[in-house]
Amino acid sequence: MSWTVMDTFEDYETARASFAWDLPESFNPAVDFLRKHEETSVTALKYVDPDGGLETYSFEDLDERSDRLAAAVADLGVEAGDRVGVVVPQKPQNPITHLANWKLGAVSVPLTVLFGRDALQYRLEDSGATAVVVDPSVRTTVDEVRDECPALEHVIELGDAASIEGDAHAFDTLCASHEPGIDVYESTPATPSAIMYTSGSTGPPKGVLHSHALWLGRAAAAYNYFDQGLAEGEATLWTPADWAWGAALGGTLFAAWHHGCPIVGWPREEFDPEAVYEHIEHHEITKAFMPPTALRMLMSVEDPDGTYDLDLETLASAGEPLTSEVVEWVEETFDDVAINDFYGQTELNLVVGNSDDWFDTRPGSMGKPFPGYEVAVLEPDSHEPVDTGEVGELAVKSGDRRVFFDEYWGLPEKTASKRTESGWFLTGDLVERDADGYLWFVSRTDDVILTSGYRVGPMEVEEAILHHDAAEQAGVVGVPDETRGEAIKAYVQPATDDYDPDRLRTEIRDLVRERLAEYEYPQHVAFVDELPTTTTGKIKRRALRDDDI
Structure with a gap:
């Protein structure tokens, strides 16, 4: 395998058996992305400015x-x-x-x-x-x-x-x-490259330090979930996801440049489904990474394949489970467009997914492990393998340790806890594996909320809410939502009985938007007399999820 041109495999079994992480001794992403291609004068980036200029x-x-x-x-x-x-x-x-x-x-x-x-x-x-x-x-x-x-x-x-x-x-x-x-x-592939932040359920966000090998891992995964269609100049890529997000930055933007393909940049403040279809048509986009929330919004447009002259070949999706109705909509709406769900973590690269070239997508399934990775489903406490069909924690090994994260920035104990004694890296996600090797997401082992493709730590939202003088206590959980996958719900214990619920609800939402991020504000705010707590004073989030208050 060359890191300039990826090997193409006709079937999944051959890919699994033949792929190897043969990373180069010397590697700088800037040189790899920009200088190694046969034609460096060709377009690498099309930038559509906010006024529509190109x-x-x-x-x-x-x-x-x-x-x-x-x-x-x-x-x-x-x-x-x-x-x-x-x-x-x-x-x-x-x-x-x-x-x-x-x-x-x-x-x-x-x-x-x-x-x-x-x-x-x-x-x-x-x-x-x-x-x-x-x-x-x-x-x-x-x-x-x-x-x-x-x-x-x-x-x-x-x-x-x-x-x-x-x-x-x-x-x-x-x-x-x-x-x-x-x-x-x-x-080299081991040289420090980026610190990306991931949210946790019991503390502040953790900085995830990666080496340059990260980008090679993401480029290899993109080659798979874009159905091996990234030969130099062959595809045009785009994603609506923010380029700060790992799957957008490494799995779309830099994956495109590693393989020598152009990408379209289009900053925008809102997701307008009709404008998105026009954008895909006008710029002849063939490969798109679309979080499930974006796909569900695109479903609102009637007959897009008949209305727009689309060159789409592959839609890839990640960030939250892809529901069966989205998969079925793509299959019924578009002529010969694949929909490939994939899975990864900030820490552990993009390790599981679907590729229409290799096996049929099963709606709702995460897919199978990509070449270069082994997976196991472990009992969360003992870390012993569970039987097929039983729920356990997804664990991953890579053929080259360097494509995974190096450490949690300044948190050696957290870093050590991510890996078992036998070398498996733990994901914190509960899954089950069926008899055919497909993996199915069940839930998180912790309280992290998956909303619109983002992972949100409840503690960070709770702390932001408590900056409001009228909030005495706050507990935050995720609740099912048809568009976002999960919505954020905050249970707030007011400091006094003298408050206007509608006004306080609006002020809390605005406060969280201002202090954290637009996607982290609570869509639902409920006021309670008292929050359920443990004997040590911690919020019982499980009781909140069950609405047992």
């Missing part, structure tokens, strides 16, 4: 621009190993910043523009970011938290010197004042 960037263009930014950031004092935050939506400056970081040996910290004050502050401080590149939409928020992030020396805002106020550096001006042609940092 800009195109070749691999050469991205190489030059990331060179310039790397030189500029180096002049600011950023060195190998330093962390650099990236808070930019689907704009060219997002991947350009990541590429510049890796050319310097710096570590990227992908962050979404959907984050509010508390969410951004925690991640920038915890990662020890020395610099952050920000979209103008989040500049004010970053300014608010700078004093709480002692390592943060430089803020770089998109735009030129004429449009930037205060002491931030102007992205365009920095790039224009430096020349391309820098010496790229000599790195």
Whole structure:
């Protein structure tokens, strides 16, 4: 197998038996994505700006621009190993910043523009970011938290010197004042590459440190769930998901560039199904990563295959279980379009999924392990294998340890607890495996909420709610939701009896949006006289899920 051109396998059994993680000794993602292709002057990125204008960037263009930014950031004092935050939506400056970081040996910290004050502050401080590149939409928020992030020396805002106020550096001006042609940092698959944050149920978000091997793992998985249709220049990719999310950043954007295919960037504030179909048609998109929530919204448009001239070949989906009605809708609505659900974790890459080339999708199933991975279903306490058809915790091994995460940033005990004595990495997800090897998601082992493809830690939402003076206690759980998979429900114990329920409900939602992220606000808020607690004072979330209060 070459890491320039992936091997193609006619059947699943051959792929499982023949695939091997033969990672190169020397590897830098910036070189891999931009310089290895036969034609570097072809389009790598089509950027549709908010006004509908189109800009195109070749691999050469991205190489030059990331060179310039790397030189500029180096002049600011950023060195190998330093962390650099990236808070930019689907704009060219997002991947350009990541590429510049890796050319310097710096570590990227992908962050979404959907984050509010508390969410951004925690991640920038915890990662020890020395610099952050920000979209103008989040500049004010970053300014608010700078004093709480002692390592943060430089803020770089998109735009030129004429449009930037205060002491931030102007992205365009920095790039224009430096020349391309820098010496790229000599790195390997084991060189630190990115810190991505994942939510937990019993504490603050954890920083997940990955090495450069992460991107090779995601590119290999994308080749599978996009039905081995990523030969150089063969496909055009797009996702509505934020490029801060691992499946969008590594499994779509950088997977496209690893294989030499163009991707479309389109930042937008809302998901309009009809506009999405027009977008897919106009830009001749053939491969799309669509979270289940987006697919369910697309179902609202009547006869899309007859209305729009679509070139779609494959829809890939992840983030929450893909229900049978979505699979059936795709099969009944589109002519020869595959729908491939896949599964992964921030820590453990993209490890299970479907590929229409290899076996039939069973609606509701996660699929089977991708080549290069072994899976087991273990009893959660003893970590002993369970029988076929029984529920247990999904555990994973990789043929190369480096495609999994290196560590939880600053949390050695948490890192150690992720792996069993026999070398299995634990996912925290309960599944069952049928007699044909298909895996089926059952639930989380903890209280993490899966909503619209995002994993939300209830404790973080509870803490945000308690910033409201009128909230005495709060308990947050996930409840079934037809569109989101799960919706967030908050049970709130008011501080006094004198409150307006409708007003307080609105204020709580707005507060969580402001402090955390748009997708983390509680869609449902119920007020209770008292919350169920354990003898040590912890909220009994199971009782809340059962509405046993």
